[in-house]
Amino acid sequence: xxxxxxxxxxxxxxxxxxxxxxxxxxxxxxxxxxxxxxxxxxxxxxxxxxxxxxxxxxxxxxxxxxxxxxxxxxxxxxxxxxxxxxxxxxxxxxxxxxxxxxxxxxxxxxxxxxxxxxxxxxxxxxxxxxxxxxxxxxxxxxxxxxxxxxxxxxxxxxxxxxxxxxxxxxxxxxxxxxxxxxxxxxxxxxxxxxxxxxxxxxxxxxxxxxxxxxxxxxxxxxxxxxxxxxxxxxxxxxxxxxxxxxxxxxxxxxxxxxxxxxxxxxxxxxxxxxxxxxxxxxxxxxxxxxxxxxxxxxxxxxxxxxxxxxxxxxxxxxxxxxxxxxxxxxxxxxxxxxxxxxxxxxxxxxxxxxxxxxxxxxxxxxxxxxxxxxxxxxxxxxxxxxxxxxxxxxxxxxxxxxxxxxxxxxxxxxxxxxxxxxxxxxxxxxxxxxxxxxxxxxxxxxxxxxxxxxxxxxxxxxxxxxxxxxxxxxxxxxxxxxxxxxxxxxxxxxxxxxxxxxxxxxxxxxxxxxxxx
Amino acid sequence: xxxxxxxxxxxxxxxxxxxxxxxxxxxxxxxxxxxxxxxxxxxxxxxxxxxxxxxxxxxxxxxxxxxxxxxxxxxxxxxxxxxxxxxxxxxxxxxxxxxxxxxxxxxxxxxxxxxxxxxxxxxxxxxxxxxxxxxxxxxxxxxxxxxxxxxxxxxxx
Numbered sequence: 001x002x003x004x005x006x007x008x009x010x011x012x013x014x015x016x017x018x019x020x021x022x023x024x025x026x027x028x029x030x031x032x033x034x035x036x037x038x039x040x041x042x043x044x045x046x047x048x049x050x051x052x053x054x055x056x057x058x059x060x061x062x063x064x065x066x067x068x069x070x071x072x073x074x075x076x077x078x079x080x081x082x083x084x085x086x087x088x089x090x091x092x093x094x095x096x097x098x099x100x101x102x103x104x105x106x107x108x109x110x111x112x113x114x115x116x117x118x119x120x121x122x123x124x125x126x127x128x129x130x131x132x133x134x135x136x137x138x139x140x141x142x143x144x145x146x147x148x149x150x151x152x153x154x155x156x157x158x159x160x161x162x163x164x165x166x167x168x169x170x171x172x173x174x175x176x177x178x179x180x181x182x183x184x185x186x187x188x189x190x191x192x193x194x195x196x197x198x199x200x201x202x203x204x205x206x207x208x209x210x211x212x213x214x215x216x217x218x219x220x221x222x223x224x225x226x227x228x229x230x231x232x233x234x235x236x237x238x239x240x241x242x243x244x245x246x247x248x249x250x251x252x253x254x255x256x257x258x259x260x261x262x263x264x265x266x267x268x269x270x271x272x273x274x275x276x277x278x279x280x281x282x283x284x285x286x287x288x289x290x291x292x293x294x295x296x297x298x299x300x301x302x303x304x305x306x307x308x309x310x311x312x313x314x315x316x317x318x319x320x321x322x323x324x325x326x327x328x329x330x331x332x333x334x335x336x337x338x339x340x341x342x343x344x345x346x347x348x349x350x351x352x353x354x355x356x357x358x359x360x361x362x363x364x365x366x367x368x369x370x371x372x373x374x375x376x377x378x379x380x381x382x383x384x385x386x387x388x389x390x391x392x393x394x395x396x397x398x399x400x401x402x403x404x405x406x407x408x409x410x411x412x413x414x415x416x417x418x419x420x421x422x423x424x425x426x427x428x429x430x431x432x433x434x435x436x437x438x439x440x441x442x443x444x445x446x447x448x449x450x451x452x453x454x455x456x457x458x459x460x461x462x463x464x465x466x467x468x469x470x471x472x473x474x475x476x477x478x479x480x481x482x483x484x485x486x487x488x489x490x491x492x493x494x495x496x497x498x499x500x501x502x503x504x505x506x507x508x509x510x511x512x513x514x515x516x517x
Numbered sequence: 518x519x520x521x522x523x524x525x526x527x528x529x530x531x532x533x534x535x536x537x538x539x540x541x542x543x544x545x546x547x548x549x550x551x552x553x554x555x556x557x558x559x560x561x562x563x564x565x566x567x568x569x570x571x572x573x574x575x576x577x578x579x580x581x582x583x584x585x586x587x588x589x590x591x592x593x594x595x596x597x598x599x600x601x602x603x604x605x606x607x608x609x610x611x612x613x614x615x616x617x618x619x620x621x622x623x624x625x626x627x628x629x630x631x632x633x634x635x636x637x638x639x640x641x642x643x644x645x646x647x648x649x650x651x652x653x654x655x656x657x658x659x660x661x662x663x664x665x666x667x668x669x670x671x672x673x674x
Binding site for chain 2: 009050053164165166167169170171173174176177178179180181184186187189190192215219222223225226395396397398400401402404405406408409412413415418421422425429432435436437440451454457461463467494505
């Protein structure tokens, strides 16, 4: 352990400023999560330009706090209105809303909070233990192994992030193409600029992220608002129960009785979170499904706190592990991890295994923030969770134009470049059409981020092998194994239609059908 | 037959045509085949991206899910696409005027028009929110050190 770096991290993290941004991030995140249609990715995309103004620990506090808060916040509207704040909390609807209808909404929100924080904390400890070991292994990789590792990640992302392999890979292809616009990373020659001088620096991350994740979502929501109004009236009548101190809360014994479900959530969430492409929604439904099958006597699905505990532990346990591929290999495993990686890059720190030796203080600070964030989440969730339920009632007719204004300011304030705004609007339309035809956004953003590394590693491998492609690509048993694994992932996904099967996990038949958005 | 135009197979065909045009454009440019110092073709990776996309688009045409119509594409009307484009044009216009005239003068107008467009009523509430939200955003961004365009406002004060 690098004691000097640890001390530096302690002095960086335990400052009023970092703590303020961590609290602000969680506060904002729970609120965003509680508003149907707004996800952690949208929130991070919108606050990303702010990271220019903060120091690195403040930025990490804001983004990680927002991420943790948003994943928990999604359960609030799932429980209160049967409309999950984000798809990650859709599994919580089954039991959560039934408890609300029985007047036990307070109990449901409390078990969601406690199981989220418990699983999140324990999975963070696992991350802190395994990430450095994996990074140490990754440091032994040469350019061809690194190249194939990225190809494996792209294959996994394409295969698992949607129900259609071709669409997942298409998204990765778009990301790769967009990532090559600008200057060639090795020889610094402009290319793929369509003869536009303003494209010489390439597509900037901030307008890309805001366009794909925030603006496209707002276009979608805007069209939804024009067509219909959401039906929250029925649940509103029961909302008063949340504020009634006399309504049934959660006892410590009840919390402890959910330890098995939280354990399932922890195991599934940690594993799923580490794999690129799956994410919190699959983790929540898998944990919920396993718990339901394993303990039929607990009547999960009929308004049981055990169902909420399994689903919420499952989705929150992915938060820390989703950063493992980013920290250990420099390859983001999810859209949110990609956004956190992008924020680190904007601060001049490139996520890679070398980060453990080059910037150990940032790694220690990140681990501390991951851990402390859970207690902040607990405090804010406990104090304001019931108030946040009211946010689900904020009209999208007000929210959508306001977020559009914030997106414009965010994209412009990053560099003050007019073209960034037009780029953001164009990419917003691209994101909107991608959503409509079922093309996932995550592979695009992740491939965009790793495209320069992919190219650099291929060219380095070719240089080492004097331009000979075969030894450059397959110079070790590990490189051959990874190449074979990438091919296997694509073939198996195509043959067995795994993406569609995983998507079905998120559409489990039940009496209460969750309504996303 | 009408729904075929929205199927994965049709989407694959549209994409193949668009990507074919992009590929033809790229091949007509000189930089694609220029060799860099390390002997690598400058256009290798951009072409790899286009080739990958074309392969996936071809996959959409022939794979087992080709007849499926994407859920969110099924009910997408031309009016929706037109509305989405109109929203974007409106935002572009808002940005252009906001830079010159100022955030606090233009944003209330933008918010009022969009809230009204989305159906927020009564009118009094729309006006009040359209006035209050920009002030809130301005204060928030000023506190965190982001200067929003003041435009012509200082001339009035």
